[in-house]
């Protein structure tokens with residue numbers, strides 16, 4: 290059942306991509322990690338020219354490898370009985386992705402720059418102020434931030450009307466949603482172009498104002514926090530909490546599995562940032578167990594242990 294649904298999702302995403310037109314032809318994705326590589330993949334799948342940028346050429350090499358493998362997974366489903374067409378699909382999409390370690394050079398012919406670098410305001414500020422001076426006038430800037438304010442990120446650029454949030458979900462090629470975030474000064478034309486682009490890359494777009502966590506994370510953070518607190522109090526085992534939410538609420542992953550999947554350091558970073566900004570909101574209070582796991586290096590799937598143990602990749 291899950292497999293059929295997943296197949297349907299990917300097939301639907303691709304066919305809608307092919308049918309949609311977008312004003313955006315050249316996309317520069319900055320940050321070649323988990324999210325940036327997924328955003329580059331779906332853009333290339335939709336026929337766009339992509340430059341994927343990272344400070345590290347090792348990261349770029351790793352990203353190209355994982356994009357190739359993930360495109361292979363998509364092709365296997367889309368071209369089940371036509372392996373040669375599947376191979377062509379992968380080769381063509383890969384050929385549309387160039388890589389670079391120079392964000393300025395890579396933004397000179399961009400219609401859209403999507404930033405997916407570390408979740409750190411001053412690093413994002415430094416990048417966007419640099420790009421504002423070199424990117425063409427028409428270029429739209431967008432951030433994939435999970436938890437920072439779009440208005441605060443764009444405070445360093447002159448093109449505030451051509452700036453917004455494009456919040457993708459992990460894993461990008463599989464998750465169907467894109468949150469399109471309008472900053473205080475995002476123009477109607479920029480908003481419309483971002484929505485059209487989101488559809489063109491196969492996503493269902495929803496719109497949100499620049500409010501903490503937008504829609505999904507504003508609801509997910511308290512939900513996951515409450516699951517950790519339930520476990521911390523010893524009210525139920527981790528496995529039972531996850532089973533409860535999967536079988537009782539129909540979620541594909543339980544909250545503690547999801548926290549491990551996202552990374553407990555990321556969870557803690559978001560929670561600490563919001564607690565600092567909104568100290569009167571009890572939902573954002575620190576969680577001693579989360580702090581302990583992070584201090585012990587138990588960061589979830591990527592570290593081999595979080596709430597559960599994993600085989601290290």
Ligand SMILES: CCCCCCCCCCCCC[C@H](O)CC(=O)SCCNC(=O)CCNC(=O)[C@H](O)C(C)(C)COP(=O)(O)OP(=O)(O)OC[C@H]1O[C@@H](n2cnc3c(N)ncnc32)[C@H](O)[C@@H]1OP(=O)(O)O
Pocket residue numbers: 291292295296359360362363366434435457458459460461462463464505506509510511513514517541542547548551555556557559560579
């Ligand atoms: C803790 C304190 C408080 C703070 C809490 C904060 C939490 C919220 C904030 C988090 C931080 C930022 C988060 C971000 O801003 C927003 C997010 O992204 S939230 C995360 C959203 N994602 C989810 O909820 C994922 C839910 N899970 C799933 O949908 C599925 O489990 C899965 C990940 C798709 C995996 O599916 P499984 O069936 O388990 O495993 P498979 O490996 O078999 O995969 C299924 C199917 O999909 C194909 N596939 C998987 N990955 C890719 C890929 N990258 N590319 C292409 N295809 C892929 C795979 O091939 C399988 O296909 P099949 O074999 O079935 O044909």
Ligand SMILES: NC(=O)c1ccc[n+]([C@@H]2O[C@H](COP(=O)([O-])OP(=O)(O)OC[C@H]3O[C@@H](n4cnc5c(N)ncnc54)[C@H](O)[C@@H]3O)[C@@H](O)[C@H]2O)c1
Pocket residue numbers: 319320321322323324325342343344345348392404405406407408409412416433434435436456457458459551
């Ligand atoms: N991980 C998730 O589930 C998720 C989901 C949605 C949004 N996000 C957001 O996406 C962004 C990226 O997250 P990620 O999980 O892909 O992180 P990641 O650590 O996997 O990747 C970030 C990459 O950015 C690179 N980088 C850092 N500074 C750079 C710079 N100045 N120029 C170019 N490259 C630079 C790093 O080398 C790294 O490869 C963050 O803002 C995060 O909040 C993450």
